[in-house]
Amino acid sequence: RKEVEQDPGPFNVPEGATVAFNCTYSNSASQSFFWYRQDCRKEPKLLMSVYSSGNEDGRFTAQLNRASQYISLLIRDSKLSDSATYLCVVNSASGDDKIIFGKGTRLHILP
Amino acid sequence: DAGVIQSPRHEVTEMGQEVTLRCKPISGHNSLFWYRQTMMRGLELLIYFNNNVPIDDSGMPEDRFSAKMPNASFSTLKIQPSEPRDSAVYFCASSLQREGEQFFGPGTRLTVL
Numbered sequence: 566r567k568e569v570e571q572d573p574g575p576f577n578v579p580e581g582a583t584v585a586f587n588c589t590y591s592n593s594a595s596q597s598f599f600w601y602r603q604d605c606r607k608e609p610k611l612l613m614s615v616y617s618s619g620n621e622d623g624r625f626t627a628q629l630n631r632a633s634q635y636i637s638l639l640i641r642d643s644k645l646s647d648s649a650t651y652l653c654v655v656n657s658a659s660g661d662d663k664i665i666f667g668k669g670t671r672l673h674i675l676p
Numbered sequence: 677d678a679g680v681i682q683s684p685r686h687e688v689t690e691m692g693q694e695v696t697l698r699c700k701p702i703s704g705h706n707s708l709f710w711y712r713q714t715m716m717r718g719l720e721l722l723i724y725f726n727n728n729v730p731i732d733d734s735g736m737p738e739d740r741f742s743a744k745m746p747n748a749s750f751s752t753l754k755i756q757p758s759e760p761r762d763s764a765v766y767f768c769a770s771s772l773q774r775e776g777e778q779f780f781g782p783g784t785r786l787t788v789l
Contacts, residue, residue, distance in 0.1 A: 597775050608767055608780035609719070652719065656775055663732075664709075664774075668718035 571667040588653030599654040680781035694756040701770030
């Protein structure tokens with residue numbers, strides 16, 4: 566099993582729809598999790614951290630499921646400007662002390 | 677606030693040449709990371725520094741790659757000699773602490789012919 570896995574997509578979603586994607590991780594000792602957004606030919610930027618209790622920021626909701634070892638990102642009322650690649654980041658911070666980025670999920674919001 | 681600064685933004689060189697990439701982290705940040713991004717392999721962590729000290733260089737692909745951080749405001753990533761398979765976008769990122777939000781520079785797009 567890969568250390569961090571994401572569905573590469575692309576997800577083609579009509580504007581206004583809700584879309585969700587997951588990221589699975591293999592190291593059960595992983596301690597911190599993030600979602601980054603990367604626009605075409607740009608650098609990644611932090612979208613949101615993922616807390617054990619889940620967290621919401623406007624139209625975006627992030628969840629952590631430790632039992633099944635995945636994190637999720639839900640985008641409601643999607644906008645054209647949400648089109649980007651979404652990278653999950655898993656930080657073990659113990660043992661092998663690794664920071665691992667997923668390869669990303671491409672999202673296209675269609676007008 | 678200038679953010680993380682990288683130079684050059686683009687580099688085209690011939691196989692066998694030495695390449696030096698430069699990074700200025702955000703002032704006050706203690707951790708600095710070098711990444712390489714390709715379509716095939718995604719974003720890979722090459723090395724990271726904490727308080728100017730290299731902590732984990734296990735991601736450095738081979739001895740042709742080396743990184744230094746002589747002070748808190750400057751780091752270099754050197755490839756010598758360069759090969760076509762080194763072609764990628766190289767990002768530098770910094771953070772207040774290792775586990776925190778990372779701020780990325782705009783990247784250096786390297787093409788080795």
